[in-house]
Amino acid sequence: MDLVFVIIVEMLYAVASLVLISAGLAIVFGMMKIINLAHGEFMMMGGYVTITAVTLGANVFVAMLIIAPLVVGLIGLVVERLVIRHLYGRLVDTMLATWGLSLFFIGLATMIFGNTTTGISTPISGFTVGNYQVNGYNFFIILVSIVLLGLMYAVLKGTRLGLIARGAMQLPDMAAALGYSPERIYMATFFCGSALSGLAGAILAPLVGLVPTSGGAYIAKAFITVIAGGPSLIAGLMASSGLFGFISQIFTFAVSPVMGEVALLLAAVVLLRLLPQGVTGKFFRGRL
Amino acid sequence: MSINRRHFLASAAAATGAVMLPRAVMAADTIKLGSVLDVSGIFDAYGKPMDTALRLAVSQINAAGGLLGQQVEVVGYDTQSDMALYSQYAQQLVREDKVDVVHGGILSASREAIRQTLHKNKTLYFYNVLYEGGVCDRNIFINGVTPAQQAEALVPYAMGKSGKKVYIVAADYNYGQITARWLQKFVADNGGETVGVDFFPLDVSDFGSTIAKIQTAGPDLVIAPLVGGAHLSFFRQWAAAGMKDRIALASTTLGVGNEHKVLTAEEGNGIMVAYNYSQELDTPENVAFKEAWVAAGGEAGGMHELAVSNYHGVLTWAEGVRIAGTLDRDAVVDALETGVSITGPGGKVTVDPQTHHAILDVHLMEFENQGMKVVETLPQRQPIDTQAVCDLGANPDDNTQYEIQI
Numbered sequence: 087m088d089l090v091f092v093i094i095v096e097m098l099y100a101v102a103s104l105v106l107i108s109a110g111l112a113i114v115f116g117m118m119k120i121i122n123l124a125h126g127e128f129m130m131m132g133g134y135v136t137i138t139a140v141t142l143g144a145n146v147f148v149a150m151l152i153i154a155p156l157v158v159g160l161i162g163l164v165v166e167r168l169v170i171r172h173l174y175g176r177l178v179d180t181m182l183a184t185w186g187l188s189l190f191f192i193g194l195a196t197m198i199f200g201n202t203t204t205g206i207s208t209p210i211s212g213f214t215v216g217n218y219q220v221n222g223y224n225f226f227i228i229l230v231s232i233v234l235l236g237l238m239y240a241v242l243k244g245t246r247l248g249l250i251a252r253g254a255m256q257l258p259d260m261a262a263a264l265g266y267s268p269e270r271i272y273m274a275t276f277f278c279g280s281a282l283s284g285l286a287g288a289i290l291a292p293l294v295g296l297v298p299t300s301g302g303a304y305i306a307k308a309f310i311t312v313i314a315g316g317p318s319l320i321a322g323l324m325a326s327s328g329l330f331g332f333i334s335q336i337f338t339f340a341v342s343p344v345m346g347e348v349a350l351l352l353a354a355v356v357l358l359r360l361l362p363q364g365v366t367g368k369f370f371r372g373r374l
Numbered sequence: 375m376s377i378n379r380r381h382f383l384a385s386a387a388a389a390t391g392a393v394m395l396p397r398a399v400m401a402a403d404t405i406k407l408g409s410v411l412d413v414s415g416i417f418d419a420y421g422k423p424m425d426t427a428l429r430l431a432v433s434q435i436n437a438a439g440g441l442l443g444q445q446v447e448v449v450g451y452d453t454q455s456d457m458a459l460y461s462q463y464a465q466q467l468v469r470e471d472k473v474d475v476v477h478g479g480i481l482s483a484s485r486e487a488i489r490q491t492l493h494k495n496k497t498l499y500f501y502n503v504l505y506e507g508g509v510c511d512r513n514i515f516i517n518g519v520t521p522a523q524q525a526e527a528l529v530p531y532a533m534g535k536s537g538k539k540v541y542i543v544a545a546d547y548n549y550g551q552i553t554a555r556w557l558q559k560f561v562a563d564n565g566g567e568t569v570g571v572d573f574f575p576l577d578v579s580d581f582g583s584t585i586a587k588i589q590t591a592g593p594d595l596v597i598a599p600l601v602g603g604a605h606l607s608f609f610r611q612w613a614a615a616g617m618k619d620r621i622a623l624a625s626t627t628l629g630v631g632n633e634h635k636v637l638t639a640e641e642g643n644g645i646m647v648a649y650n651y652s653q654e655l656d657t658p659e660n661v662a663f664k665e666a667w668v669a670a671g672g673e674a675g676g677m678h679e680l681a682v683s684n685y686h687g688v689l690t691w692a693e694g695v696r697i698a699g700t701l702d703r704d705a706v707v708d709a710l711e712t713g714v715s716i717t718g719p720g721g722k723v724t725v726d727p728q729t730h731h732a733i734l735d736v737h738l739m740e741f742e743n744q745g746m747k748v749v750e751t752l753p754q755r756q757p758i759d760t761q762a763v764c765d766l767g768a769n770p771d772d773n774t775q776y777e778i779q780i
Contacts, residue, residue: 089586089590092586092589093586096582096583096586099582100580100582100583103580200418201414201415201416201418201419202418202419202636203419203603203606203633203636204636205606205610205636205637206638207610207613207614207637207638207640207641208610208611208613208614210614211614211616212614212615212616212617213616214616217589218586218589219585219589219615219616219617219620220586220615221582221585221611221614221615221616222614222616223614224582292610292614293579293580293607293610293611293614294579294604294606294607294610295579295603295604295605295606295607295610295636296603297416297603299416300603300604302577303577303579303604335583338583338584338587339583339586339587342572342573343572343574343578343580343581343583343584344546344573344574344575344578346583347575347578
């Protein structure tokens with residue numbers, strides 16, 4: 087019974103971390119159609135911002151939940167102004183430009199922080215479930231991703247800003263005709279996407295040893311999750327994260343962690359063969 | 375005078391000879407020590423201190439009057455953590471720089487990339503890194519710890535402090551695979567039982583489910599030959615799950631790149647390791663070494679196992695040259711095969727004539743407040759894993775890396 091509970095927690099944690107890793111990309115790629123290959127590096131920077139802030143004396147939760155998203159969001163804003171805004175609608179060109187950006191950020195982080203592993207310890211201690219010890223931080227990650235999904239839904243569905251953003255992504259000309267500047271909407275959206283990437287990096291930072299090349303570990307999973315999710319932003323994110331997290335954890339427990347990764351990738355291949363438009367291309371159509 | 379081809383070739387050869395002459399004369403003035411290390415890139419945490427240690431050893435040799443009345447000059451190349459550059463720079467060291475000895479290589483892949491070039495060109499090679507064991511080649515001298523030296527000491531100690539049931543989590547490449555096999559052997563030899571073995575690719579950084587799985591198996595001890603920055607997460611997540619006080623933890627790799635200084639004291643305290651070197655070793659050689667290190671511009675507290683191995687390597691080579699009285703490769707190898715020993719910061723290091731590996735002190739240590747506290751020193755351990763497969767005395771032309779069968 088304890089074991090079942092532990093496995094369920096690990097599964098929810100796997101799903102939650104996929105949601106976190108992919109949320110920023112879902113906005114930048116899913117909504118704006120920018121193939122952001124520097125997504126992993128935005129996460130890496132979120133991690134470094136957190137670690138720097140904590141060593142400078144900031145509270146770890148403030149650093150993770152406020153400072154890191156803000157700083158990375160601002161970096162994203164600069165990137166958008168300098169590079170991305172010239173490339174809207176040019177899918178392949180954004181790929182090339184953001185790949186260059188990712189190399190640039192890796193170099194920059196190496197220059198500033200050195201090519202060594204750094205990290206902070208987790209702020210929440212583990213606790214006991216029957217005969218098992220569970221990492222308390224898992225619950226924090228699960229909680230954050232639930233709140234994140236809720237907030238995204240509320241903003242996009244419930245507020246005028248969200249409506250305008252969604253409208254501008256679908257028909258920029260119409261949005262412009264109604265008096266909204268698509269350029270400023272894009273800018274704000276990219277800021278949000280970058281901030282979410284920074285948040286993800288910050289929250290995962292205490293669990294990993296951070297190096298400037300850490301971003302590479304996330305980028306593939308993020309893209310797979312977003313693409314398999316399909317056109318609906320939140321429903322897609324939840325569906326594909328849930329599916330992949332579930333499958334990879336089943337195989338991790340049953341066989342080995344390596345097989346868990348293999349199963350995740352295999353599931354993605356099969357899924358995209360059967361549903362080329364992603365899960366929400368067929369199910370939950372028209373949902374947000 | 376008409377220039378025909380034969381005439382041209384003859385004069386060109388003469389001119390080349392003339393150009394080369396002063397170079398050959400110059401080469402006699404200094405002894406050239408080649409070094410290839412990853413001083414930048416993802417392995418620089420290993421390579422930079424190794425480079426500092428090598429230059430420190432050479433400057434100390436020179437300050438003491440050099441070797442054979444000549445100064446030693448370092449010809450160093452930075453391989454930038456790129457395996458392709460190793461073979462390129464090895465060629466350069468052999469052909470262009472005509473060095474008398476090469477020290478270097480960090481990962482096993484880098485060693486294998488240059489070993490054959492140096493073997494073919496009869497250039498003496500020192501590989502000064504802890505590795506998986508089994509290389510049998512008369513041209514190479516290795517003074518890092520091998521798995522058997524480590525595991526033979528670590529396993530009984532760690533089991534004695536915890537219990538008989540052991541779980542192994544290892545890096546998924548030759549080092550981790552071979553080390554895991556050795557660990558299982560020593561666990562069995564000490565009357566224990568291996569209840570699980572898991573391998574992880576070098577980029578895996580999420581160990582949550584593994585930690586749950588380990589608890590299902592319920593071992594008394596976990597041994598972790600994990601490698602690199604991503605795997606450092608295991609020790610973090612282990613502590614975060616509150617496992618540290620429930621199941622004992624030992625590692626064969628944690629700390630060689632000073633990882634214990636990256637983990638916090640709460641995360642690291644109590645992890646058991648066995649190496650040839652700890653900064654906390656209280657010997658006159660180590661005290662002198664640490665002072666010289668800082669005086670030479672090295673980062674205080676930046677020296678680690680691999681740096682000290684590299685330092686030992688240069689000292690061993692210098693001792694061989696002194697005994698041989700010449701730089702001739704065969705004479706130096708013969709001299710080293712007499713069982714030369716030096717005493718460095720990690721203790722006494724003796725060349726094993728049979729395998730060209732090192733007989734050295736292994737220190738059992740525990741992490742304590744981001745340091746490695748020496749609990750017990752096992753003097754002069756033999757490289758028994760490589761000795762089982764390699765005998766260069768009986769078979770001097772051997773040139774293989776043996777996969778050890780257990």
